[in-house]
Amino acid sequence: xxLAAVTLASLALGLPAPADAAPEEGSxxxxxxxGFFVRLDGGAGYASSGTSVQGTDASVxxxxxxxxxxxxxxIVENLVVAADLWGDVAFSPKATVAPLxxxxxxxxSLIGFGLHLTYYLMPANVxxxxxxxxxxxxxxxxxxxxxxxxxxxxxxxxxxxxxxxxHWGLGVAGQFLFSCNQEQGAGAATWVTLAGGLAASAxxx
Numbered sequence: 782x783x784l785a786a787v788t789l790a791s792l793a794l795g796l797p798a799p800a801d802a803a804p805e806e807g808s809x810x811x812x813x814x815x816g817f818f819v820r821l822d823g824g825a826g827y828a829s830s831g832t833s834v835q836g837t838d839a840s841v842x843x844x845x846x847x848x849x850x851x852x853x854x855x856i857v858e859n860l861v862v863a864a865d866l867w868g869d870v871a872f873s874p875k876a877t878v879a880p881l882x883x884x885x886x887x888x889x890s891l892i893g894f895g896l897h898l899t900y901y902l903m904p905a906n907v908x909x910x911x912x913x914x915x916x917x918x919x920x921x922x923x924x925x926x927x928x929x930x931x932x933x934x935x936x937x938x939x940x941x942x943x944x945x946x947x948h949w950g951l952g953v954a955g956q957f958l959f960s961c962n963q964e965q966g967a968g969a970a971t972w973v974t975l976a977g978g979l980a981a982s983a984x985x986x
Contacts, residue, residue: 812944814859814901819985820851822938824956826978828871830889830920832970841887841920843874845976847956849936851897851912855986865897865912867936869958869976876922888921891960891974893934906943906950912936916960918974927964929972934960942984952982 829842846869853863869891876887895914902908916934920927940954958976963969 812947813903814861814986815855816986818852818854818861818863818899820849820863820899820982821984822849822954822956822980822982823847824954824978824980826869826956826976828869828874828889828891828958828974828976830891830918830972830974832964832972834970838879839876839922841871841874841876841889841922843871843889845869845871845874845889845978847958847976847978847980849980851899853897859901859903861897861899861901861986863897863899864894865914865936866892866894867912867914867958868892885923887923888919889974890919891934891958891976892917893936893958893960895936897936905941906952907941908939908954910936910938910940916962916974918960918962918972920972927972929962929964932960932962934958934974938980940980940982942982948985950984950986952984954980954982956980 825846828845831840849867851863851865855861871889874887874889876885893914893916895912897912899910913935916932938954938956940952942950942952960974963971
């Protein structure tokens with residue numbers, strides 16, 4: 782409205798419209814990352830968890846799907862801080878115990894909750910995000926569940942979004958998930974879980 786008023790006033794006085802006037806708030810040229818923030822993401826990839834105890838290596842791996850939701854706000858323009866709940870579940874993964882190389886069916890899941898940080902490079906609308914998290918891992922091999930303590934992990938992503946309205950953006954990203962969890966009991970083994978893939982996202986900001 783301000784730009785339109787300045788332009789009309791210039792025309793009424795016979796003056797040229799200002800060429801360097803700021804774009805209207807809400808226009809495609811004025812879209813920025815400020816205020817309330819919500820991002821939903823989901824995708825597919827590959828997950829693997831493994832450990833080594835007294836010369837015996839055990840692993841569970843397979844194709845997986847990931848979901849996440851982050852909610853917070855921009856503390857300064859283009860820098861977002863949010864709470865992030867995320868997870869990854871493997872679809873019919875396989876378990877292997879070496880050196881016997883005995884394959885078998887299994888289940889693998891990973892969940893995390895942490896402080897999400899996203900920084901946008903504008904005007905390209907490319908972002909990098911990192912979420913250090915408290916994590917939990919579920920592993921079942923041959924119908925027997927492995928009891929694991931809560932551990933430390935992280936979710937990281939690099940992506941790009943395209944504006945579809947003044948506050949909504951749709952995007953794609955490469956994601957990487959990590960967790961380190963120890964079995965319950967003295968001298969227990971530590972399982973390292975890794976997952977990665979491509980995800981689609983919908984962001985309100």
